[in-house]
Structures are given as structure tokens and as C-alpha cells.
Amino acid sequence: MRDSAASAEAALAFLTEARALAEDARGVHLLGPVPAAMAKRAGRHxxxxxxxxxxxxxxxxxxxxxxxxxxxxxxxxxxxxALDVDPIELF
Known part of the structure; x- marks a missing residue:
């Protein structure tokens, strides 16, 4: 799952909330949230x-x-x- 927001805090906060909803999930492993490799593009985080x-x-x-x-x-x-199932690249 990837996101973009006006601030880095907002981008990470949303993904943190999304991850919290999955804490009881079985059979999946979650990594992150983390800033993207190119953390700021086109004025968005x-x-x-x-x-x-x-x-x-x-x-x-x-x-x-x-x-x-x-x-x-x-x-x-x-x-x-957005959610990418089987992403080709992580950016």
C-alpha cells in the first residue's frame, strides 16, 4: 500500500492507522510504514x-x-x- 500527502506526518499517520487495523490478522506479515525511497516527489510526501x-x-x-x-x-x-497487489517496483 502506498500513499502521498501534503506532509510526511500525514502520510505515515494514515498507514500507521491502517496497520493497526491489521494487528490481529493471521497469515500476513506487515512491514512499515516507512517513507518511500523517493520520499518527496512533486511537492508531496x-x-x-x-x-x-x-x-x-x-x-x-x-x-x-x-x-x-x-x-x-x-x-x-x-x-x-492505492493498493498494488504484486507491485513491480517499490518507489
């Missing part, structure tokens, strides 16, 4: 949260329940965010 699973089905079951909860976070409206 970027961060990312990596979600890993050994089983593709387990990952999709997790995402099916977790994403609606993430979308309902008030902070989800204050940042631009």
Missing part, C-alpha cells in the same frame, strides 16, 4: 506499507476484510492512497 503472505488466497481473504475498514478511516480522505 510518499510512504508505503508492505503486506506479505505465503499464500495468495490468504492475502486476498485478508484484503477483502481489511480494505473496507481502511476506507472507513477518516484519515483515508486526507491522503491519496
Amino acid at each position: 510518499h510512504a508505503q506499507l508492505l503486506i506479505e503472505s505465503r499464500e495468495r488466497g490468504g492475502l486476498h481473504r485478508f484484503l477483502d476484510t481489511w480494505l473496507p475498514r481502511v476506507q472507513s478511516l477518516p484519515s483515508a480522505r486526507r491522503v491519496r492512497w
Whole structure:
């Protein structure tokens, strides 16, 4: 999951809240949130949260329940965010 916001704090705060919603998840491993490799581009601050699973089905079951909860976070409206399943690169 990646996001961008006007401030680095807002970018990391949203992903921290999203991660907190997944603390009880089984079968997935979360890394981050961390600033992106290019933390500031086009005047916006970027961060990312990596979600890993050994089983593709387990990952999709997790995402099916977790994403609606993430979308309902008030902070989800204050940042631009996206989820890339099988990202080609992390930037």
C-alpha cells in the first residue's frame, strides 16, 4: 500500500492507522510504514506499507476484510492512497 500527502506526518499517520487495523490478522506479515525511497516527489510526501503472505488466497481473504475498514478511516480522505497487489517496483 502506498500513499502521498501534503506532509510526511500525514502520510505515515494514515498507514500507521491502517496497520493497526491489521494487528490481529493471521497469515500476513506487515512491514512499515516507512517513507518511500523517493520520499518527496512533486511537492508531496510518499510512504508505503508492505503486506506479505505465503499464500495468495490468504492475502486476498485478508484484503477483502481489511480494505473496507481502511476506507472507513477518516484519515483515508486526507491522503491519496492505492493498493498494488504484486507491485513491480517499490518507489
